[in-house]
Amino acid sequence: MILAAQFFAALIGLAAMLAMAFALEALTRWIAARRAGIAPAPAAQIGHDLVKLLRKRRLRPAFASPLYSTWPILAFAATGAAACILPGFADHLITQPLARLPLLVGLLALGRAARVLAALESGGGARGRAAAQAATGACLAEAVWLIAMAALAVTAQSLSISRIGAAAPGGPQVLVPAGFAALIAARGFRDDAATDYAGPDRAIFIAESMLRQVVLLAALIDVAVPFGMADARLILSWPLGLAIWIAKLVVLLLAATLAADIAPRRTARLALPLAFVALAMVFADNFSWAGLLIAIGGIFVVFGVVRLWRRAPPLEAASFTQAGAALIGFGLGAAEAGWLILAGIVLARLAGFLAERHKTAFGRRWIEAGCMTALAGLPPFGLFAGDFAVLRAAFAASLPFGICLTLVLAISAILLIARLSPGAAPRQPKHAPAVLAAAALLLALLVALGVAPSLIGGAG
Amino acid sequence: MSRSSLRRLLTLPVAAAIALIGALACVAFILLQAPPITASVPDLGISGTVGFAIFPARAAILAPVLLAGAASLLAAIDIETSPAGRVGLIVLVAVTTLAILALDAYATAFFALLALLIAVRVRAAESFALAAIPAIAIGLAIADPPPDPLLVLAGAIAAVAAGWRAATTLDLARLARAVALGFTGLGFIAFGLGSDGAARLCLAANALTAPLLAIAAAMIFEATGTRSLDWLGGLARGMPRFSLLLLAGLGFAAPLPPGPGFAAFLAVLRPAIMGNPIGAVSAVALALWFALMGFAAIRAFGLACLGRPRSLRAAAAEDAPRATITAMIVLALSGLVLALFESAENAWICLVLLGLAALIRRFAIVSGPLESAEFGGGFAKPPAWLPFGDPATQITATGFAAAFRTAPCPWTAKLHGAWARLRATIAAR
Known part of the structure; x- marks a missing residue:
């Protein structure tokens, strides 16, 4: 019975992730449109675009390799797997043994590798440069996430995401720098290297990008602000947990958008020192x-x-x-x-x-x-x-x-x-x-x- | 035994088969938890007798090394043509096996130094040496001294240096060496933190990854006449099977899930977060190594196998011969088996990835692609004698790693310039 509840909670969590991927993308586009001073498109436009792309003919550039059609599938599978293992609105899901920080970063790295390799396929000059930038940015992001989360993991004595979130480890002097470092560095994972894909392959890449945004925000929420999570074994706690989780996602997205406006340029450089500060704080006595x-x-x-x-x-x-x-x-x-x-x-x-x-x-x-x-x-x-x-x-x-x-x-x-x-x-x-x-x-x-x-x- | 029958016995396929059987025997030894087997040769060595023993911990080190040996011997059929080189490689495999199995320090040092000498002198032995030398080094470390923070620091420095080297080098063989150095550093970190099992896993991952990349580097040199990433490109069109196996090797080295490198990374990260400052240092080194190796693997595969060819030889490269492909398959498959067997997380994630990929392939991809002319990026149309476009309009490996090759601020640039001048002066002497 409890196992079934945990399983269904995991399914609901995954469905909620997919739904929020659409909702947050719509919100992001709405904000961008309002800023640019143009009328925002209706939210359903995203779905229409994806369906239209899925029906189109697939194209491949002249110099593409036989692996050309593998990359979008690999990228989506990696990000989808990350969405599967993350505890979303509820704790104690059936996927809890897999909810490990290094595994999450590894899957993000796998998706990143697929995206960068896709951009290198056609041998275009500008695309190669964009791919190099995306790879470098993601390299920094991975290092920062691993170091910041190692700081949290040392105090929680565990690599499990829910254990780290539940412990609120080390007090704010560890959590604050680690959280900010991870938030700043998350932009490195957001870079989409431009690719030569058309039709369904392009649709898969767009869907993957939407899902990745939710995965990153949900990971930050799980680690930094895990309050109000439901318990997968108690069905009655699910609705409230779901509502709180959605509210946290929206607030975090808005805060991140606002922060990107008023933060100085090159703030990304601060991420690595901040992560080191978080790790040093773990061992700082007489603080x-x-x-x-x-x-x-x-x-x-x-x-x-x-x-x-x-x-x-x-x-x-x-x-x-x-x-x-x-x-x-x-x-x-x-x-x-x-x-x-x-x-x-x-x-x-x-x-x-x-x-x-x-x-x-x-x-x-x-x-x-x-x-x-x-x-x-x-x-x-x-x-x-x-x-x-x-x-x-x-x-x-x-x-x-x-x-x-x-x-x-x-x-x-x-x-x-x-x-x-x-x-x-x-x-x-x-x-x-x-x-x-x-x-x-x-x-x-x-x-x-x-x-x-x-x-x-x-x-x- | 006559001379000709000896020669027949020493042919590479036979030696490879013997090594493979030895590796399988070691695996069986571990799985059956067999009691230790010892043997001794009298009247040799410093103490009057030389002993050899095998027990599960040693079999776990020996099995991947012998697999690497089998693969190297197979690949040497295509790559190494001189008889002396072939014999040297066979002797190296035998000597390494003896060094790992030897019981006392004198015999281990004797065979280890012999192996080092052969590895330095025989060019064809490089791919196997990348597996053998770390195994002997850490095998020695596990045998004798207690865990030490100094080992962790040395391992951390080695791992970060290896990551940096891999991310900036242009030479695929150097990349393979950097991979071996990185896994060795990881092994030292694990051993210094007192986790022998993680150290053995690092060694196994190294023995199945670094030789794969070294064989690939040698094969690329055979096929294109260069190992420099700046002169390769588009190999996946002419060498599809080879490229797929190279992708597996680089994915193991990256270290991406679900690969043996990722299993080793997980196994070392666990003791690293157990709450002492030395562990924190090693966690930082692990994070940097992970990020840099990921970058290096993408760069190597993207620039060697994807895009347009940067030289005529690269454009005309043909797929690797059967022996080399077999050798690479042996290493890639055993790496995958090791990863799925050693880490339950890896196995589950592999299932999830395969399921999602099958799902998306079934429902989103319905038709085959139509070939289209690509957008030239705004460059002028290339002349007729450049059928693959102008190579200069494509990003190079040097440019790809620009962020790691250029100095972050003016005073470090000055420092870097002074260092380069010093090196030039030393080289000129």
Whole structure:
């Protein structure tokens, strides 16, 4: 009886994965369409496209090998097997003995190998380059996933996915860096090398890509936020578990999409160091959160100033400096100031993102100047209040530390203001009142935070 | 015994058959859990007698090595033409067997050094040496000293270095050597962490993978006149059976599931996460080795066998002769059997993969493909004397590994340049 329940739960889990593959793809396309300013296609379009492709004639390029039609099947089988072994909405599935982290990474690697080899089939120049990039990115992603998950596995003393998730191993000082490392690196698995496939083979590749998105998100959920899972042996717990699982998938997808917008470029480089940090945390005795936060904050501040000095994109570099100040604030006990700065960074970056996406919008330069002033930590914006409180806490902790931090933040502000060149005005400015209004509203919120920091609890 | 009958006895197929029978006997020995068999030769060695023994742990090391020996001997029928090389290979197989079976340290060292000498001197012996030398080295390690963190560190360094080498090299033979080094590193990690079974599994995976790749490298050299990935391409059209077997070997080395390499990886990862810093170091090394070897295998297969040929010899290559194909089949099949037998996860995943593949093939693929002219990528139409298109418009192996070959930032580039100059200076001396 229990075995049958576990078996049916596994079947339902697999069906839910397939359904969510469609749903999340539809959501992704809807977001992309809204952003591009075009009307989104109906969700059923994905299914129509796949069916149409399945009915088409298969083609193979002139230089393709006899293995040409193997790759899509192999890729789909590998990703499908990964979907089969993952515990989705419920724990204790019949597939639980197979739910192992190295096996999951191995299957993802197998699918990746099939995709890259498919891209190399025709001998096209650009396709080969894309395949090389996809292979390199996936190489990094595999290493990061294995190291981050080894950190979790060491504390759980097991490679089983459900054991790791259930143990919430090692406390947040392991889970947070490991989770972020895996999340950042997951993009390496998402790269689809362009292939020369047409018709049904192409449909299989598209379906595999959709399924892979769900598999990656579900794996992250299983490891990092496993709360609310159903028990496969208790049928009554299934509906709630399923609902919670779907909600977690959607929230994670939205969060990942938003994070991709405001994260600096080349964030992927952080994944490997983060994974190492997670592994080191497992063995760090006498661990102090405050010391770690101040140390990481210091690294962020210096890194941001160096990036500014080397003329990196100013908003990104300044965000690093300010995020470092926020972390130092958390470490020194000025948590309100830290939250104030983080909120300020998010608001300023979103405003900057809107301005950057609408290059010809009227008033774009004013918004950019506002963002840069805000991220420089100057009044009247909210970041000034946060920085002020952090510096006060730093001086209270130790005089030399306070002086150093003040100097570094001042250098960052000077570098940023020096970059505030007017630049060429767009020749034919377009009126985009909605964009302008949204960005101005964000900046106004920032000013409000600066004028009245007590809005979110005061800043020291 | 007359001279001619001795010569007949030493022919390669006979030797290969003897090695194969020996390997099967070893497998039977393990499966039946037979009691140890010992033999001793008096009046030899440093202690007055030389002893040999076989028990299940040794049989587990010897069986894959003898399989590799059988395959190497078979492949030598096509590849090695000089009689001296053939005899050298046969002697190497015999000496390696004796080194693994020897009881005391003196006899082991004696035969091991002899084997090393032959392996260095006989070119045809390379494919077998890649299986034999790690087996003797780790066989010695398992026999004598206790597990040691230093062994783990050495293994970790070897594994990462092997992964890096495999990911950047242009030469298929060097790739095979890097595979052997990587599995040896894994074996040392496993042994240093106190897991003898995992170490033996690494050795077995190595003995079935590295010789397969070395035979393939030699065969590619026979067929195309080069082993450089930058001059190959499109071999799967002219050499379909060979390419399929090469794909199996590279999949074992990658190490992708369900292969013996993946079984070994799983077996070593288990003790590595048991919660000490040395284990964590080895886990990092394992992760990097896994990722780099995966990249290297894709690169090697994609550039050698897929796409358009990069040289005329590669375009005109014909499939490997029967003996070589048989040798590769022996290794690939026994690798698969080992993987499915050693790891239940591998067996289940193999079933799931086959089931899904059959399902998708049945319902999604309904018609055969129609050949179409490919999109030239925007390049100009190649002239008539380049029937396979311009090779320069295709990615090369050098470019494929660009991310690993170029320095990540300016000061490392300077460091790299200084190192290259130093090497050039030493080479010039």
